[in-house]
Amino acid sequence: MTDASLPASSDAPHRASLMQADARTQKRKAAEKRFRMYGIAGIATGIFFLIVLLVSIVSSGMGAFQQTFINVPVFLDPAKLDKNGNRDIEDIKKVSTFGYNPLIQDAVLQQIEQADIDTPLTKRKDMKALISASAAAQVRDTVIANPDLIGETVTFRILAASRVDGYLKDRVKREDVERDKNIDAAHLDIVDALVPLGVIQKTFNLAFITGADASESRAESAGIGVAMIGSLFMMLVVLVLALPIGVAASIYLEEFAPKNRWTDLIEVNIANLAAVPSIVFGILGLAVFIQFMHLPQSAPLVGGLVLTLMTLPTIIISTRASLKAVPPSIRDAALGVGASKMQSVFHHVLPLAAPGILTGTIIGLAQALGETAPLLLIGMVGFIASNAPDGIASGLLDPNSAMPAQIYEWAKRADPAYYERAWGGIIILLGFLISMNTLAVILRRRFERRW
Amino acid sequence: MPVLWLSLIVVAISIVMFVSGRQRALRASGGDSRALHSLPNYYGTNALMKAIVPAFGVMILWLLAQPLILQNSVSGMIPDSMLTEGSTMGLVMSEVRRTADGLDNAVAAGFISAGDAASAGADPTTISNMLRDAGQVVTSDISQPILNAAQAYREMSATSSSLMTIVVLLLALAGGAWGTMQSGTEFRARNVVERGVLTILIAAASVAILTTIGIILSLIFNTVEFFRLYPAIDFFTLLEWSPSFSGRGGTSSLGILPLLWGTIYISIVALFVAVPVGLFSAIYLSEYATPRVRGIAKPLLEILAGIPTIVYGLFALLTIGPLLVSVFGEDGTGWMGGGRSVMTAGIAMGIMLIPFVSSLSDDIINAVPQSLRDGSYAIGATRSETIKQVVLPAALPGIVGAVLLAASRAIGETMIVVLGAGAAARLSLNPFEAMTTVTAKIVSQLTGDSDFASPEALVAFALGISLFVLTLGLNVFALYIVRKYREQYE
Numbered sequence: 001m002t003d004a005s006l007p008a009s010s011d012a013p014h015r016a017s018l019m020q021a022d023a024r025t026q027k028r029k030a031a032e033k034r035f036r037m038y039g040i041a042g043i044a045t046g047i048f049f050l051i052v053l054l055v056s057i058v059s060s061g062m063g064a065f066q067q068t069f070i071n072v073p074v075f076l077d078p079a080k081l082d083k084n085g086n087r088d089i090e091d092i093k094k095v096s097t098f099g100y101n102p103l104i105q106d107a108v109l110q111q112i113e114q115a116d117i118d119t120p121l122t123k124r125k126d127m128k129a130l131i132s133a134s135a136a137a138q139v140r141d142t143v144i145a146n147p148d149l150i151g152e153t154v155t156f157r158i159l160a161a162s163r164v165d166g167y168l169k170d171r172v173k174r175e176d177v178e179r180d181k182n183i184d185a186a187h188l189d190i191v192d193a194l195v196p197l198g199v200i201q202k203t204f205n206l207a208f209i210t211g212a213d214a215s216e217s218r219a220e221s222a223g224i225g226v227a228m229i230g231s232l233f234m235m236l237v238v239l240v241l242a243l244p245i246g247v248a249a250s251i252y253l254e255e256f257a258p259k260n261r262w263t264d265l266i267e268v269n270i271a272n273l274a275a276v277p278s279i280v281f282g283i284l285g286l287a288v289f290i291q292f293m294h295l296p297q298s299a300p301l302v303g304g305l306v307l308t309l310m311t312l313p314t315i316i317i318s319t320r321a322s323l324k325a326v327p328p329s330i331r332d333a334a335l336g337v338g339a340s341k342m343q344s345v346f347h348h349v350l351p352l353a354a355p356g357i358l359t360g361t362i363i364g365l366a367q368a369l370g371e372t373a374p375l376l377l378i379g380m381v382g383f384i385a386s387n388a389p390d391g392i393a394s395g396l397l398d399p400n401s402a403m404p405a406q407i408y409e410w411a412k413r414a415d416p417a418y419y420e421r422a423w424g425g426i427i428i429l430l431g432f433l434i435s436m437n438t439l440a441v442i443l444r445r446r447f448e449r450r451w
Numbered sequence: 452m453p454v455l456w457l458s459l460i461v462v463a464i465s466i467v468m469f470v471s472g473r474q475r476a477l478r479a480s481g482g483d484s485r486a487l488h489s490l491p492n493y494y495g496t497n498a499l500m501k502a503i504v505p506a507f508g509v510m511i512l513w514l515l516a517q518p519l520i521l522q523n524s525v526s527g528m529i530p531d532s533m534l535t536e537g538s539t540m541g542l543v544m545s546e547v548r549r550t551a552d553g554l555d556n557a558v559a560a561g562f563i564s565a566g567d568a569a570s571a572g573a574d575p576t577t578i579s580n581m582l583r584d585a586g587q588v589v590t591s592d593i594s595q596p597i598l599n600a601a602q603a604y605r606e607m608s609a610t611s612s613s614l615m616t617i618v619v620l621l622l623a624l625a626g627g628a629w630g631t632m633q634s635g636t637e638f639r640a641r642n643v644v645e646r647g648v649l650t651i652l653i654a655a656a657s658v659a660i661l662t663t664i665g666i667i668l669s670l671i672f673n674t675v676e677f678f679r680l681y682p683a684i685d686f687f688t689l690l691e692w693s694p695s696f697s698g699r700g701g702t703s704s705l706g707i708l709p710l711l712w713g714t715i716y717i718s719i720v721a722l723f724v725a726v727p728v729g730l731f732s733a734i735y736l737s738e739y740a741t742p743r744v745r746g747i748a749k750p751l752l753e754i755l756a757g758i759p760t761i762v763y764g765l766f767a768l769l770t771i772g773p774l775l776v777s778v779f780g781e782d783g784t785g786w787m788g789g790g791r792s793v794m795t796a797g798i799a800m801g802i803m804l805i806p807f808v809s810s811l812s813d814d815i816i817n818a819v820p821q822s823l824r825d826g827s828y829a830i831g832a833t834r835s836e837t838i839k840q841v842v843l844p845a846a847l848p849g850i851v852g853a854v855l856l857a858a859s860r861a862i863g864e865t866m867i868v869v870l871g872a873g874a875a876a877r878l879s880l881n882p883f884e885a886m887t888t889v890t891a892k893i894v895s896q897l898t899g900d901s902d903f904a905s906p907e908a909l910v911a912f913a914l915g916i917s918l919f920v921l922t923l924g925l926n927v928f929a930l931y932i933v934r935k936y937r938e939q940y941e
Contacts, residue, residue, distance in 0.1 A: 028833055035835035039735025045728045046752045046809070049802045053755075056770045057762070248655035256649060257656070269659040275856070275926045276919065277863025279890050280666060283915045286897065287669030294518055294548070309662050316659075342645040370759025373865035376894050393455075404761045411765050411870055419769055426762050437757060 057426055063169045064424020067205035067220065068160040070131065071198065072107040076143060078151045087147050097136035100143075101128075104135055104158065117193045121186050129183045130190065132159035134214065134221040160200060162220040162417040164191055168202050171416060208424060212386045213406060219417035222410070224425045226388050230300050230380070230400035231369060233389075237304025237396070238311055238368050243361050245308075246315030247350075253316070254323040255345050274313035281310045282374030290378060297379040298399035306378060307368040314364040322356025323349060327451045355447030359440045366436040370429060372404040380405040403429050457510065457616055461623045465502035468627030472498025476634035489641035497640045498630030500647045506623035513615045521607050528600045543597070550601035551608070670919060673912035680906040681705060686913060692876035692887075694896070694907045705910045707917060709876035713886035717797045717872060718861035720882060724801025726854055729808025736809070737816040738838055749813075756806035760866040767799035767871030779883050787883035789873070794882045796871035800864055804857045811856065815849030816842060848936035855929035859922045865890040889914050 021029065078085065080103065081095050105127040112119065121127070135158035142156070143149055163183040166172035168191070177185050194200040211223025249266075257263040285306035289295045295302050326349045334344035375381070380401050389395035401409065403425060410422040473495030480486035487494070522544055529543050634640070678686070681703075689706025732752060736745050772790025779787040779794075819842050827837040843850075873885025874895065896911040903909070 032833045032835045036739055038731045039739055042728045042731030043735055043748050046732055046805050050751060050755055053766055245655045245658055248652045252652035252656045256652065266656050266659055269663050272923060273659055273662060275859065277922055279865045279893055280915055280919050283912065284666045284669055287673060288665050340641065340645060342648060372761045377897050404759055407761055411768060422765055426765060433757065
């Protein structure tokens with residue numbers, strides 16, 4: 001017990017001062033610092049990726065919310081649009097969009113002449129490259145809705161062609177135009193001259209948010225509105241099915257289930273389902289709902305059913321957690337004053353757990369809203385979702401797309417103008433997800449009870 | 452009668468039964484609810500349940516079974532001669548169904564009279580012309596047997612529907628009446644109702660099992676069908692993936708190995724990105740970070756987990772791909788041909804997995820008891836030495852489990868590889884080359900126009916079952932490792 005009295009062993013390092021770190025201590029301190037830096041580097045990398053992701057989403061996608069329009073007074077020539085001159089709506093309807101194209105092209109040409117632009121393009125046909133293919137349909141719809149306009153000169157705000165739009169957004173460069181057979185440098189000169197005059201204008205594009213998808217060659221008129229309605233109907237199906245089934249399943253497992261094999265089997269199943277790749281749920285939907293039950297392909301109802309099965313584990317897990325958080329004293333008190341087990345759960349435990357359940361459900365819905373893979377297999381891509389449904393039944397059963405599926409569809413198309421739409425769609429999708437998650441966080445903060 | 456109206460009527464009947472069951476109980480007690488065994492509403496609910504549950508149960512079963520039974524009886528009317536010309540029963544039956552639906556719609560829209568549509572002597576060509584006039588989609592001219600089958604189909608489904616309406620309404624009325632009759636002072640309504648509710652809860656909990664059974668059955672049936680058309684040994688051993696587009700098999704080589712290689716290669720790249728970043732973040736967050744830093748950095752990282760995979764797919768395709776091409780492409784080192792490659796998809800997937808690895812590891816590191824750290828500090832170890840030599844070894848099984856779970860996520864990921872990895876199946880070591888994965892091929896084989904009976908489409912189910920088994924196996928293995936090697940602290 002008297003080691004302290006022993007003389008210090010001779011090979012112990014001689015230390016001048018405690019204040020000065022020796023080589024070994026310095027090395028250890030350096031290692032400590034290095035290790036700490038690795039940690040910071042890890043977090044910094046993660047956050048860096050997040051920032052790059054968000055910046056590239058916003059910078060590539062904001063363009064989709066702006067669109068180039070041409071303001072032109074179009075003379076609705078009665079000689080072309082209403083040959084019989086009797087303003088019969090059936091006769092007017094017979095004039096197809098081909099009949100309207102020359103009128104619009106003339107109108108644009110007139111603008112160029114008025115502005116006194118020096119250009120080799122002096123023919124009516126040359127104007128085609130400036131105007132969107134959907135402009136004629138826009139004018140035609142206006143005329144059919146209001147036949148009295150025929151014979152007058154009406155100012156229209158028509159969509160410019162996708163290349164013109166791309167030129168104003170720096171997507172189409174002058175040096176690329178040489179190889180492009182859709183547009184010439186001379187067209188771009190016209191655009192440059194018309195922009196200061198206010199004839200060609202880049203403004204906020206509401207049609208992108210509310211409109212329908214368009215065919216491959218008309219990127220400028222494609223919108224995500226119809227797909228949004230498809231997503232909405234799917235979320236309705238998920239909410240109506242997944243919430244009650246999930247809550248009922250959780251109540252059973254948490255409050256009533258005896259410890260037996262059946263319960264174990266259910267628990268293992270739920271844990272495994274949460275880890276099954278989403279594409280497998282798509283295969284399930286295809287085989288069971290479409291091949292076996294013959295539900296209509298591409299219908300939001302089927303999409304909603306598949307997403308319900310996918311979200312159930314998430315909802316069950318979070319509901320069980322919030323049921324578990326209700327202290328047993330609540331149940332005991334209810335049982336103590338004579339309530340049955342069922343009454344104690346439904347009258348006391350469930351209301352107290354409701355905020356937690358709601359939060360979990362919103363998060364589950366947000367997850368379902370962004371899911372794409374299963375929707376590909378049940379056919380919610382590959383066609384043009386052009387019509388908004390007109391009622392609940394058609395909303396559930398008519399072919400439609402969904403927001404993420406629409407984004408995927410755009411990403412697949414060859415025209416780079418669609419990439420901008422895809423990023424724009426992602427901004428809208430993320431907008432929905434962020435608001436849902438914020439709502440969940442607010443609900444949790446507002447109603448969370450600590451026992 | 453449409454199902455919607457039928458359901459509404461059943462609901463209305465049960466509401467009436469609720470009221471009458473409750474009234475009857477109150478009357479039996481002479482208006483004094485204290486004389487009853489249960490609260491009056493339980494008597495009503497008892498009647499309501501007895502009206503609604505059997506009626507809806509029968510309706511759902513009927514709706515599920517009807518197409519199967521109809522199909523079986525109608526398929527007998529199709530002569531064998533129609534099945535030989537490169538056609539299958541499934542195709543013919545879908546044409547029959549289409550014709551029958553077309554007839555229904557045309558009758559509903561008033562283009563064809565109900566008598567014409569059902570008459571046995573109707574001429575197939577006139578009918579198909581009439582259908583076309585009515586705007587119904589008819590693929591080709593309807594042949595006589597198909598028209599007859601479609602007419603029989605319509606007739607039987609009409610009979611079956613009206614039969615269903617009668618049975619369901621009778622059941623609702625009878626059940627409700629039975630429930631109402633039970634109401635009396637001695638009847639233990641609450642116990643009966645609670646037993647019923649419990650059954651509903653059990654049924655809801657069993658949906659999870661039904662889903663699993665559904666997944667397994669739909670995979671197995673179609674896979675068996677696939678192996679009947681295509682040798683299983685080729686599927687598992689061929690080193691080539693080149694489906695023919697004719698859709699008749701024969702010339703297709705459908706080997707899973709190139710796809711598996713692509714899947715595993717991309718997952719490895721993803722893990723190389725995600726594991727170091729995620730693990731070091733977790734270590735820093737749980738061991739070094741002040742609560743303030745943790746409160747900011749952890750949610751920020753977790754945003755990455757909430758972003759839908761389609762976003763990562765687009766990010767890979769349009770941002771990472773071009774970036775990699777500018778460095779490794781023809782202008783740079785020349786290793787990369789196009790924007791789609793193993794690296795493109797792998798990096799995007801790695802970013803997606805960072806929060807997955809970091810939050811799982813964070814939980815595990817936090818679960819290591821503080822006493823271990825204190826002991827290590829007490830004998831003079833620095834923080835990093837404590838982490839490296841005490842905390843990490845203790846947390847290792849959990850971390851391995853987390854990495855395996857992340858790997859299973861990576862293997863099952865679809866959208867990133869569909870957009871970022873390419874479409875050509877290749878067995879190559881160059882990470883800058885385009886490869887494809889199991890999930891990407893499931894999508895491409897099932898979203899084309901090929902019919903479901905061809906081996907080119909059915910192979911997707913065989914791929915699906917391989918994927919299911921692979922991810923499930925990894926998950927089970929991860930849990931096993933965590934359980935087996937977990938250090939037990941009190």
